Amino acid sequence: MLRNHVQQTMGAAGRRARTGWILLVGIIGILLALAVSLVYGTKDLQLSTVWQALFAYDPDIKAHQIVQDIRFPRSLAAALIGAYLALSGAIMQALTRNPLAEPSLLGVSHGAAFALVVTIAFVPDISIVGATVSSMTGAGLAVLFVFVLASASNGNVTPVKLSLAGIATGMFLSSLTSSIALHFDVSKEMGFWYAGGLANMDWRAVKVLAVAGLFGILIVTALARALTLLHLGADVTKGLGIHVQAVKTLAVLAVLLLTGSSVAVSGAIGFVGLVVPHISRMLVGLNYRFSLPVSAVLGSLLLVLADVGARMINPPFETPVGVVTALIGVPFFLYLVRNEKGRTA
């Protein structure tokens, strides 16, 4: 496999240099993608107009308003969410030692939807912050539930078992959600949310993301080395004197913050967390100190581009960005399933 090949042929110094280059190229890529995302839209703007709107904002010019109030928060949110989802996916894959672990496959978005519909049904005039907190809690509980399930069950947690647990949890929660939505007549609102959209991003969403992400990323940074060892197996970890339970708890907390905030503001955007960590590991190897930053940058890049794509597929209508990521992610998933020997069996 490419991953092993990379690890064997490169020393630590070589990998560090390579990671540096990839990060540099990735960040330049994100900046370019952001520029495209700001320029392109129902109303195409000049790059100079965008520049002025950002650095010499004039509230009387409509184009400036579009950039400041609509496109900029949206693009920033896409960049943040992409990074968060990719990091969450990487952490989940390390925690479960499972190549197919991914937030959206583990019932996370269904958990958030369930919490959200309960909230809307019983407190119709809830504030946006309240709704965010409730869906974050729901997402968190769903992840926690699937993890507990996985660790409490007999035998090894194989990829197929974890995926099935996620699916079953998701289906269970979604029937509850639909029942409540039917009874209180809020189905279509929920439908929009399920599809995963960046259309309604505003500065509040960006703030929620920034706050949750700050803590999440701090935790992730502290855990990078421990995660690498966890990925290699619990025996190794114990031998090296790492407190497995503490690491796992902190890692789950990071997933809650990162996925929870993303799902809360944007709905279900799948497969970013599956695809990106795999590609990062292929590029820079298993060591999470290198692969985590690469995952974050590539995740950002992917989602900003997917968002531009979502606007370009069928203008002036927007395709939900979750659909675009699924169209990229599903073939990748199938590729993994067909090529992982032994590990999926």
Added chain:
Amino acid sequence: MNRSQMKLKWTIWVLSVLLLLACLLSLNVGVVAISPAEVFQMLTGNGTEQQALVLFEIRLPSMVLALLVGTAMAISGAILQSITRNELADPGILGINTGAGLAVVIYIAFSQTATGSLSASGALILPFFAFFGALLTAVLITVLAWKRGFHSIRLILVGIGINAGLSAILITLQLRLSPQDFMEAMVWLCGDLWATQWQYVRTLSSWLVLLIPYTLYKAHTLNILNLGSQVATGLGIRSNREYLILIVLAVAMSGLGVAAGGGIAFLGLIAPHIARRIVGPRHQAMLPPAALLGSLILLLSDTIGKNLLSPTELPAGMVVSMVSAPYFIFLLMKTK
């Protein structure tokens, strides 16, 4: 008669009695309550006209429909579980329901008539779309999972992936529908046993009369395939060919079930499973109780869904999921 045969006989008797009681219950309760005595009166030809209408044109066909769909789903699930050698396989989990649902939503989205809803003319074509959607999805899964023969776990994982992809397309299309159509589509996708007219019931039953005996005829092959393809080949079964035949059979039945009942998940999973626990894994013994259980569970779910949150009618499939998913998770934790 040995012990296992006694047990089988008893199981079938008990289930039949329970099913009969469930039938009576489903005929009785509803917006217009009809007591068992009145039901009996009407069956002998007496009773008011309104009651007769409710009974013969609404409750009776929907009851028969639940029985048929339950049977089809249970047997389809039993076949899928044997050939994937995985007790957790189910048409809903493999994405076959989603495929059927996608076909239906495509039909609704692109055939929007003046009324813009699931109108009478659409109701005739809809089952065909659902059936071919299920079939195409199954073909897709089979092709993608085929790599020098079948591998059961690969089949399930490919199914999960396909399911995710189809759901994404499905939701996009659904959002383009008008609110009323959106609701209809959503309810349909949750499995609301909508085809409650005698014509559908007749079509469905005539297909099942062909397919179920054929499955029973294949019971021996199923037993052997359940041992694994190497053993099966050793015992003189052309395993890949039999796989294909049985997959077609399973998909045909779940496709018919989905076409008439909507996307009902987990039913195909738990009915065979409970049956296997009671009477053991031999398919000759296991299939009849599984069919009875499938009917029983679906009929009860339908009755509960229609009356629990009245006037909101919950689709039967939702009730099935809510009850069965915890059981499924329990099973998952126990399997190695």
